[in-house]
Amino acid sequence: MRFKPRHTAAAILLAAGALPLQAAQPARPLIPVYTAAEISTRCDAELAAARKMLKAMEARKGAGNVLAELNTLSIQASDFANPVYLLQNVAVDKATRDAAQACLEKLLPFETEVYQSATLYERVKANALEVADTLRLEVVAPQLEGAWERAVEVAE
Numbered sequence: 001m002r003f004k005p006r007h008t009a010a011a012i013l014l015a016a017g018a019l020p021l022q023a024a025q026p027a028r029p030l031i032p033v034y035t036a037a038e039i040s041t042r043c044d045a046e047l048a049a050a051r052k053m054l055k056a057m058e059a060r061k062g063a064g065n066v067l068a069e070l071n072t073l074s075i076q077a078s079d080f081a082n083p084v085y086l087l088q089n090v091a092v093d094k095a096t097r098d099a100a101q102a103c104l105e106k107l108l109p110f111e112t113e114v115y116q117s118a119t120l121y122e123r124v125k126a127n128a129l130e131v132a133d134t135l136r137l138e139v140v141a142p143q144l145e146g147a148w149e150r151a152v153e154v155a156e
Helices: 005-023 036-059 066-090 094-115 118-144 147-155
Strands: none
Touching: 036 066, 036 094, 036 118, 066 094, 066 118
16 A cells, blocks of 8 residues: 555654653652652651641631631642552562551551541531521522412412
């Protein structure tokens, strides 16, 4: 089969268009690849920072921005914990896997602390009640407005 010049030109343009896509790929891992020493050093500090954030959340009263606060806490904790979870299973050297395992044994109980916090539960519950009240006032009430009068008119 013989290529025509326009087919060759189209193939060259397609290949040239794909080159920038290949060049845009990062030259490094997208997650941090910690060493055993980095995991050991950072683990306690990361846990302390997360516990400090939790205590601040528990100190606030009422619903406030509790869901945004929980999201921020989750993101902050996950930024360190998720790479450690991965490294526990895929790190090439045993020292890193062992450091990750030891760190995760400290971090995992914190997740339980967050989700068993009675104070935090009350704030989330208050948020749910505020949302329910808002829905009743802004969605349901206008629909019910005049419903009694309409029902009486239909009955007559």
